[in-house]
Amino acid sequence: MDWDEVRIFLAFAREGSFSAAAKRLGIQHSTVSRRIQALEKKLATPLLERSASGYELTRAGEELRISAYRIEQELLSFEAASAGQSNEAVGELRVTAIANMASTILMPIFARFSAANPNIDLRIEVTNDSVRLAEREADVALRQTNAPGETLIGTRLTTVASAVYGSVGYCKAYKSGQFDEKWIGVDCCDYHRTWTKQACPTNEHAFCVDETSLTVAALKEGLGVGYLPCFLGDAEPTLARAREPEQQHDLGLWLLYHRDLRNVKRVTLFREHMQREIKQLVDIFEGKQEAIR
Amino acid sequence: MDWDEVRIFLAFAREGSFSAAAKRLGIQHSTVSRRIQALEKKLATPLLERSASGYELTRAGEELRISAYRIEQELLSFEAASAGQSNEAVGELRVTAIANMASTILMPIFARFSAANPNIDLRIEVTNDSVRLAEREADVALRQTNAPGETLIGTRLTTVASAVYGSVGYCKAYKSGQFDEKWIGVDCCDYHRTWTKQACPTNEHAFCVDETSLTVAALKEGLGVGYLPCFLGDAEPTLARAREPEQQHDLGLWLLYHRDLRNVKRVTLFREHMQREIKQLVDIFEGKQEAIR
DNA sequence: CCGACACTGTGCAAATATGCAAAACGGTTT
DNA sequence: AAACCGTTTTGCATATTTGCACAGTGTCGG
Known part of the structure; x- marks a missing residue:
């Protein structure tokens, strides 16, 4: 059994279609289709069946989804732990932010972080809908809210008026x-x-x-x-x-990340950078007119 | 990250060498070597380092081994459950037995099982050393013992005098x-x-x-x-x-299997078959001379 | 000390998987 | 009913991975 097929199946189970799963995985939908077929063949069990709208998981498929999710969690927390150990400011850092912020006031801040840490490749992604950090769709999320999720940890950077x-x-x-x-x-x-x-x-x-x-x-x-x-x-x-x-x-501007990433160098660096930079802009965020004039 | 590389790494971690891992996986050692290299590269973390005798796992490698083991358990129990559901007498059944038995008195019994269940491909493997059924090195083990393992379940088929x-x-x-x-x-x-x-x-x-x-x-x-x-x-x-x-x-002849497989059709069929057949040979096993003459 | 042995790394050919493009399918809208 | 959209399936060329053979290295035993 090829364990990687389970990963592909999980993406499919989440997205609900071969195409969407392929998009997220960055591979071709035909590959998704073929590998899931291969998986079903090896297990000698159908994992999904056509239904009125799209596909539906069979009982076995549902169970595999749950198992695959646990496996993902296992690997994600391992990756976070191993990245925390090496303690180097290298690797990919995926940040998700709100469109209006990312393209305006935050962009110069991101740019400075990138310049200061050339070995970290920073990927900014705009997502307005809530991002699932547990599944590591991003490493860090910048969100406007007054009630940050419980399972996540993070910092309240400032108040947005x-x-x-x-x-x-x-x-x-x-x-x-x-x-x-x-x-x-x-x-x-x-x-x-x-x-x-x-x-x-x-x-x-x-x-x-x-x-x-x-x-x-x-x-x-x-x-x-x-x-x-x-x-x-x-x-x-x-x-x-x-x-x-x-x-x-007033809304809080939060910098959020998964517990497992709390000791990862590139995340802590980013957090500290954001705190430093935002502190200087607090008047602008809080709408103090004096700051403008 | 390719999850299948974790599977290969697990085999390596168990066996202690690329060659041995390759042998168990049924692939080439060069592949094992290359894929573990690829894994280390992706994680940006060394997983193993050369030492006096063979390799030694790094801290990260040790942790990955543990995670990989959990993943394996997760998948094995899923596989068992899904096989139990379909409830069909199909698939592969790997039986490990003791050499002297398998090649003599048991072989006709195996042959009859195979003939009666053409859709089950029966694989008999001779292993005298204790087999790890938890890692599904085999589905069923036939063993002579008076103290079967606790975590396994099974039947005492007969007494071997x-x-x-x-x-x-x-x-x-x-x-x-x-x-x-x-x-x-x-x-x-x-x-x-x-x-x-x-x-x-x-x-x-x-x-x-x-x-x-x-x-x-x-x-x-x-x-x-x-x-x-x-x-x-x-x-x-x-x-x-x-x-x-x-x-x-006197020794007990035990038919042992993992808990997870207790509802799998091909396993229960095999157990029942063995019980039926051995019952008829009980005098031979117990050494009653009358049975021979 | 040398030879036998087992293990790992590398180049190349073959096998396999992938991406791409086109066709097929189902559902919805015009 | 036809056209369209999004999706899946299929065939084919290409890219990648794998297996194989050989070379290099270290260990063990005589």
Whole structure:
């Protein structure tokens, strides 16, 4: 029995299709298909069967999935332990961050880390949906939240304040009482969706976006007002605050990683780097206007 | 990371050399060497280092060995469970038996099982040293013992009686008091060695053998007397009992297998077959002379 | 001290697995 | 019903891995 086929099967069981599994594994779907076939043949047991929508695991397949998961955990924790021992700042470090942050304020920080640690190849990946660090989809996750997962450990880097923004022109006209505020419908994350709903209970939006960068662009066009993290809104000279930030909209910026990685050099280095750098930007994140002017 | 490399590493860690690992895995030693090299490269951690005699595992290697062992257990128990579910009498059944039995009295029984179950490919392997059923070196073991391992389960098929044999001519001459009995030195198993020592405390042997079939041949030549299982000694017309079997020399014949395999069809079938067949041969095994005459 | 032996590393040819592209299939939409 | 999308399967050329043979090295025993 080829143990590597179990790894491939696990990817398939997670993703639900050969194609998706292949994509994650970075191999061809035909290979996934063939190797799972080979596995079934060797075990003399079908592991999956066609169903109405996609595939469904058989009982044996389900059990193998569980076993494979345990094996994965076993190997991941071994890898983490062995990396912790060698204690060298080498290897790959996969960081997942939120799009709007990674492409703006964080990028120079990443760049400096990379320059300071040339032997660590840093891979930044943008993922807005929650990433499964237990399965090591990434080594480190940067997340905005007030309730970080329990099984993960990490640091609260800073507080991210948000406020209501509009274009400079829009805000001026609005404040002089020319018309009611129009809210842009946002669907980029749970927080912004909820806050918008609270601020604009009628839920009437003439314009909707599902991505923070689109919110910025829409606001610039004078289409209305909407929530933005201050570090984004304040950085745009054509935008102005329609309301000042409120504490209830504060979010923690967390740097999270799996317990097993807590002693791995490249992770601790990255954590310390982020803490140092973010500390200098705390005013920007917390929306202290003085920091801008 | 290729999980299959962990499997190969485990074999290496067990056997202590590339060659031996390759032999057990049924692949080339160069492959073992290359894949372990590849594994070390991927982990960026040395797993083994040269030492005075052979290789020695590094700390990381030792940990990987432990992880790999757990993984193996995980997969073996999955395989057993999945085979148990399908409940079909198909697949490979690896039986390990003692040489002198397998080649004589048991062979017709194996043959009948094979004929009755054409979809099970039966592999008989002769191993005198204790086999590790936990690592599934075999599915079923046939062993002579009075203390079967605790972690294994199985059935006591019958009692194997042993007696002292010599050639017909030798026994006749000896019984008529022409000379003292000469003991052949045997080293085929702990039991025979111990018994021989007890019977012949001087430990003076003009002729020594280390295999039961050699004992038979030596006895036939009239070289002396020695212990044989009755089913072997009685089957040889040119041999006669120098002494009758004693109860203290009785051994249990056990059919042993791993707990996980207790519900696997091909194993239960084999067990039942063996029980049925051996029951008919109980007189031969217990050395009841009437059975022969 | 030398030869026999067993083990590991390397070059090359053969076997095997992979990627790629096209075809087949199922489900959904127009 | 037809066209489309995403997915899986299949055939084929290529890339990789494996086995094999040989060379190099260390150990053991005479």
